[in-house]
Amino acid sequence: MGPQLSWYLALSAVLFTIGAVGVIVKRNVIAMFMCIELMLNAVNLSFVAFSSFFQDVTGQLFVFIVMTVAAAEAAVGLGIIITIFRNRESLDVDDANILKL
Amino acid sequence: MAWDNQYIHALVLIIAITVAFLTIMLLVAATVLAERRVLALIQGRLGPNRVGFGGVLQPFADFIKTMMKEDLVPDQSTRFVFLLAPMIAVITAIMAIIVYPFGPTITLPFLGTFPLRIAQFDVALLYVLGVTSVGVYGIALAGWSSNNKYSLMGGLRSSAQMISYELALGLSLIGVILLCGTLDIYRIVEQQSGWYGLHWNIIYQPLGFILYLIAAIAETNRVPFDLPEAETELVAGFHTEYSSIKFLLFFNAEYINMITVSMLATTLFLGGWNGPGVAQFPLLGVFYFFAKIVFFLFLYIWLRGTLPRFRFDQLMDFGWKFLLPAAILNIVLTATFLYLFT
Amino acid sequence: MAIGCAIAMVSQSNPLYSAISLIGVFISLASIYVTLAAPFIAAVQVIVYAGAIMVLVIFVIMLLNVEHSEPRRKRLKFLVPMAIGMAAILLAETVFILHSVQTTENRLPGNISDVGLTHSIGEGLFTRYLLPFELTSVLLLMAIVGAMSLARRTSTLSATARVVPGAQVLAMDIANPSGVQDLRPVETETTEEAAHLLGVDFQSDRSKQA
Numbered sequence: 001m002g003p004q005l006s007w008y009l010a011l012s013a014v015l016f017t018i019g020a021v022g023v024i025v026k027r028n029v030i031a032m033f034m035c036i037e038l039m040l041n042a043v044n045l046s047f048v049a050f051s052s053f054f055q056d057v058t059g060q061l062f063v064f065i066v067m068t069v070a071a072a073e074a075a076v077g078l079g080i081i082i083t084i085f086r087n088r089e090s091l092d093v094d095d096a097n098i099l100k101l
Numbered sequence: 102m103a104w105d106n107q108y109i110h111a112l113v114l115i116i117a118i119t120v121a122f123l124t125i126m127l128l129v130a131a132t133v134l135a136e137r138r139v140l141a142l143i144q145g146r147l148g149p150n151r152v153g154f155g156g157v158l159q160p161f162a163d164f165i166k167t168m169m170k171e172d173l174v175p176d177q178s179t180r181f182v183f184l185l186a187p188m189i190a191v192i193t194a195i196m197a198i199i200v201y202p203f204g205p206t207i208t209l210p211f212l213g214t215f216p217l218r219i220a221q222f223d224v225a226l227l228y229v230l231g232v233t234s235v236g237v238y239g240i241a242l243a244g245w246s247s248n249n250k251y252s253l254m255g256g257l258r259s260s261a262q263m264i265s266y267e268l269a270l271g272l273s274l275i276g277v278i279l280l281c282g283t284l285d286i287y288r289i290v291e292q293q294s295g296w297y298g299l300h301w302n303i304i305y306q307p308l309g310f311i312l313y314l315i316a317a318i319a320e321t322n323r324v325p326f327d328l329p330e331a332e333t334e335l336v337a338g339f340h341t342e343y344s345s346i347k348f349l350l351f352f353n354a355e356y357i358n359m360i361t362v363s364m365l366a367t368t369l370f371l372g373g374w375n376g377p378g379v380a381q382f383p384l385l386g387v388f389y390f391f392a393k394i395v396f397f398l399f400l401y402i403w404l405r406g407t408l409p410r411f412r413f414d415q416l417m418d419f420g421w422k423f424l425l426p427a428a429i430l431n432i433v434l435t436a437t438f439l440y441l442f443t
Numbered sequence: 444m445a446i447g448c449a450i451a452m453v454s455q456s457n458p459l460y461s462a463i464s465l466i467g468v469f470i471s472l473a474s475i476y477v478t479l480a481a482p483f484i485a486a487v488q489v490i491v492y493a494g495a496i497m498v499l500v501i502f503v504i505m506l507l508n509v510e511h512s513e514p515r516r517k518r519l520k521f522l523v524p525m526a527i528g529m530a531a532i533l534l535a536e537t538v539f540i541l542h543s544v545q546t547t548e549n550r551l552p553g554n555i556s557d558v559g560l561t562h563s564i565g566e567g568l569f570t571r572y573l574l575p576f577e578l579t580s581v582l583l584l585m586a587i588v589g590a591m592s593l594a595r596r597t598s599t600l601s602a603t604a605r606v607v608p609g610a611q612v613l614a615m616d617i618a619n620p621s622g623v624q625d626l627r628p629v630e631t632e633t634t635e636e637a638a639h640l641l642g643v644d645f646q647s648d649r650s651k652q653a
Binding site: 006008009010011013014015016017018019020021022024025026028030031033034035037038041044045048049051052057058060061063064065067068069070071072073074075076078079080081082083085 | 445446449450452453458461462465468469472475476479480481483484487488491492495496499500503504506507522523525526527529530533534537538541563564566567568572575576579582583585586587589590593594
């Protein structure tokens, strides 16, 4: 009996949790951003697992769209990070606690 | 393979991978030598022709000399990345060769038939593009971990150039994919057989071929797009701090990249192992395949001897403002023609 | 291996090592996708995530030259234990759910499965799910425009810029970019003059500084 669906879902949950812990714990804004990408990937994994076990292509299509959205978000997010860095000279999210740029 | 035994299958795969690897290594050595001699002849002088008969042992002599050099490792905290970067460059360069068919299905007398390729899967072309994308890391990480401002700038420029031209590379291949309807390289080559060479994709995709060639030359950091490398000759570059084996790894990675993109060009545009007489003598297909690759390598060397290099901003302008729209235009034209005539 | 790389990513203090560990996570996830008979998604994952997004992240890390992060300030020290506690709760919930729900279909992904092939993905993408596809392309366009407008150099000379008279020399082609590369020197006397020459605004009111 090969790998079961619940194993893939468990892996996805563990990766998601690690990403969530990382977002809370990390202070560097780029590291926080990478933990968000990790969470997105964990969700992608569970989508693909479901799509494979139920032989439905919808899961993989949605993964494709999630990847595209993540790429777009990466571009804009990194642009924002660079702008914040230019104005504050610090990549610490605790320093970015006022709304004025 | 006619046999169904799992272990025989694995053994055949291991033999195939070893043979392909050795072939590529020999081809790299031959390319190094050929580059120096052909470049010399273009520039009006003789190249190295003393080692061995006509200089054929020159690459091995170079290899031994470089191995004996002192291996410098910088004394700083990024040592792991410093060691990792050339490995990434070489591993991703070599990983791309497993999807190319070296020849048609040949029949050995006792062993049955097998197609001359290592792996055949559905998304082979995307795999090649993916592996090329990961190869950018080798250069970016090398530039950063050398702890040297010039290396960092050279590495960043080189990786920016590579990711810009990856787009044009991928888009120029979409025309071929539209024509053949599959991403599987083995099937693309099979579809180009017959008709005395009139079915080769270059006839249907001339613009795509030229765009692909330009993007491939930029992707492998060769002249006329080799400003990040020319900085090595002039000031610095991403492999300044590397010596001995690690430098050899980068050097090899560049030539293997050249060979890989030449293989992609021959399989997708020039028909792979197709040629006159392949149906009767399948082993002739291997010869044709390598002949076409040698043609592309000669083209690379010829361009190196002839063209001046682009400045970096001209390079980026060219990639984004000319190649990308031209590739999209190629896709639109191909799709329109396919729709109108099918 | 995916979990190992993920934990390495979260625990590293140098963001470049975090980025490399994240690339490891992506590649191991791509191989998991291949075992789930989804080769197209695996290839796209390598190309898009490991090949493009992480290259961007590494560029940003290298450009901004970040090093190790400083020790945490006092009032935020409770975050680490709290995060680990929440993670434990989340994992416990997951284990509970997975044990209590009957996973009906325990079928393996079939070796000759039609689902993950490029053909079926393309078919679905262009027929049933055309609207999300088009919306995604509009989203990408928005992202491109947004990223470009963020990265444009702001056209104001920062209020902290000072021009020391006679000390800086600008090249003429900065002030007049239309001509050939003109390297004749231009001397300025005051900051306002330099700003005027560069064609940017100058906030002479220092109190407006953020």
